[in-house]
Amino acid sequence: MIRPPVSPLGEVLRRRAEPLAREALSDTRVVLINGARQCGKSTLAAVLTQSLGAEWRSLDSATWRHAAINDPTEFVSGQGPMVIDEVQRVPELLLAIKETVDADPHPGRFLLTGSARLLGLKQVPDALPGRMETLELWPLSQGEIDKTPTEAFVDAVFAQGTDFVHTSTQSRADYVSRMTRGGFPEAVARTERRRQRFLDQYISDLINRDVLQVAEIERAQDMRRLLRLLAARSGQLLVPGNLANSLTISAPTVRRYIDLLEEVFLIKRIPSWSRNLSRRTVGTPKLAFVDSGIASNLLGYDAAGLQRLDSPLGGLLEGFVAMELARQLTWSHERADLFHYRTKDQTEVDLVLESRQGKVIAIDVKAASTVRADDFRGINRLADDLGSDLIAGFVLYTGAATVPFGPRNRAVPIAALWEVSSASPPGVDDSESL
Incomplete structure (x- = not known):
């Protein structure tokens, strides 16, 4: 089980994006929460997946990042849902994710977070058309x-x-x-x-x-x-x-x-x-x-x-x-x-x-x-x-x-x-x- 990160506010505030993300996870293979650093993406991802037994892999960690670069296919393999935090750090993972969800297309396979617009990154090989829904998360309203x-x-x-x-x-x-x-x-x-x-x-x-x-x-x-x-x-x-x-x-x-x-x-x-x-x-x-x-x-x-x-x-x-x-x-x-x-x-x-x-x-x-x-x-x-x-x-x-x-x-x-x-x-x- 994933526990939400400790909030600097002393509590995890409910985000308006939460019900939208839950809907997306119910019918879409890959969901991306995109937004500025420190706006609450990781906290929201944890809230969404804490009861699902999801694997959590943060690419801010040098160890996970090197593993993703070394073998993208192995990195995204697994049966249960997976959270990949700050996915823009290894954009080559998207091709491996595409291959995985094409082989097993049930919804909610991957929840991604990113601090840069993936479609704007020149090194992104594929934006998972038809397989991914992107939700923008802004700083708190x-x-x-x-x-x-x-x-x-x-x-x-x-x-x-x-x-x-x-x-x-x-x-x-x-x-x-x-x-x-x-x-x-x-x-x-x-x-x-x-x-x-x-x-x-x-x-x-x-x-x-x-x-x-x-x-x-x-x-x-x-x-x-x-x-x-x-x-x-x-x-x-x-x-x-x-x-x-x-x-x-x-x-x-x-x-x-x-x-x-x-x-x-x-x-x-x-x-x-x-x-x-x-x-x-x-x-x-x-x-x-x-x-x-x-x-x-x-x-x-x-x-x-x-x-x-x-x-x-x-x-x-x-x-x-x-x-x-x-x-x-x-x-x-x-x-x-x-x-x-x-x-x-x-x-x-x-x-x-x-x-x-x-x-x-x-x-x-x-x-x-x-x-x-x-x-x-x-x-x-x-x-x-x-x-x-x-x-x-x-x-x-x-x-x-x-x-x-x-x-x-x-x-x-x-x-x-x-x-x-x-x-x-x-x-x-x-x-x-x-």
Whole structure:
């Protein structure tokens, strides 16, 4: 029997990904949990398999790693389920796993974890098409930290539209505290000063270990300089040429470094949204850090520093909101994708959620406790083009109440992202709406 690793929080928090992973293991031969280092992948894998008598093999162990390299086929042989932790360290194992599950195709044979996107690794010989399901695990969401039963903001706004209402007691200071804390269990469990030390070491280890493993880089110091510059541009368009000019290194090198940082789950590119409504739409992606605590720490800001008027709170808060939505999209019932919208005349909407049916929720983020009608300018421009396909436009802000701004627009507290636990309106049971 496998026992879950000891959590730095003193308890193993339930992850929203757990039921999804259990479903995948029930009908899929190989399941991969992919995510950043220290986000809880090994703990989740242990929780999923502790009652199955699974074999556990961690490729962080030099002994197991050398055994896997020496004889991949023998390494994955066995009758029972097997957990292979940090599988990206020996990607050649995937061919041996493919051979094994083709010979014995019953579900739940292998549970893999990885700290780099396997499909992005050039040395990966085969991605097990049709045999493997990949689940992304992010650092803890705010609702997971708060131990709320569910987080259903995405489902609720698509179901309710302009009927969506939420109030919250969270203050601007509360949001800043959450942002600088981030979602890594080790960081959440620490005091602010000790958290900063952990995040400093995390970045150093990530560059010296995972990034160097994924691909050779010429100068680690250039990567560190790029990271700080990216943190300063959180929530902005990601233009490698501009970054290259600031760093005095080549644009191709910057592009390669950005690809590496995304492969190891440090940053996320949010693509531009367009339905060919205008030829003047900008196709450049936006940048968000997977963990807001890392972004804040790279810039040297603690919670008190981000409260200052001259702090980069706006961009960091937008990235924080974007990643809470990205987390939620991995488990929401509504199948939707996350984008941003910007035109060449500077009209923009921070975040756009589009369902598979083409219905859209437009979201702007404001680091203030008051909202004006002009804050919906970008949303209104998008609404004029979309018509009835725009379900609603929301400005997420640090105030307490939901406030209507016309028939389709609402100002909503940011905390609705993790405090809303049902897709039904308040007072209506979910079962009544089925």
